[in-house]
Amino acid sequence: MQRLPVILTLFLLIAACGISEISKAPLPVEEPILIAHRGASAYTPEHTILAYEAAKQAGATYIEIDLQMTKDGVLVAMHDEKVDRTTDGNGFVKEYTLEELKQLNAGQSFNRTYPDLANKQFENLEVPTLEEIFLHFGDDVNYYIEMKSPGIYVGMEAKLLALLKQYKLIHVNEGLPKVIIESFNEDSLTKVHQLEPRLPLIKLYSFKEEAAALSVQEYNRLRSYASGIGANLNSVTTDFIQEVQQNGLQIYLYTIVNEVEMKQALNLKPNGIFVNNPNLGIRIKDEFD
Structure with missing residues (x-):
């Protein structure tokens, strides 16, 4: 009769071991990968299908998508909580229904801000939904998705995971994961981990300089x-990067805007680099190699 508790204990230990083995998704060993920050945002309006297309054509390893959520619960690609900077509207994304958000122009402000890069092709761009991005690109690109302000958007994590599963983007094959998720919000990341441990998660930090x-x-x-x-480029040293990697974690640096910064980032030997200009990033990386 005393063997039953022993067997039960062994079963629980084995189960616990099984859980721990899937507790963290692996990341690619190829390094450094290049992530197109908000798409090819150096020369196209950020977080538009056009910006992601340009990043894909340049050969970026991942396209980065920042997520906000509309009043009616739809995930959309936008960096700021407010629409003012990148559209002709004003106010918070969460105050717009998707139908209302689709009336805004997501390209005009780029043409005004960067007249040297202005293009008629940018004049009538829409704010894309995450689902529209998945429908457009499918399995042809890799996605690096940041959950912005998940504390404001109740249910963001579940909605994101539902779309990833719907479009079969949660891959467990060897090599590059199809999706990487990042956030400054640890609670949000742990929630995603509990719901879907197969996804690689990145905790974002914004450190003071050096x-x-x-x-x-x-x-x-x-x-x-x-x-x-x-981590932000200006905050890290080679010693810190090595320390992170020796602790079994990878490190991704943001955000490179010119050739000097790209060379600085490559010399630090991180696992990945966020670039506004994927054409520049790839050229410098190829020369560096």
């Missing part, structure tokens, strides 16, 4: 759910 540092406790906590971290 002051990037993580405690032993932070490393332990990160390893429980994350595959890596994201």
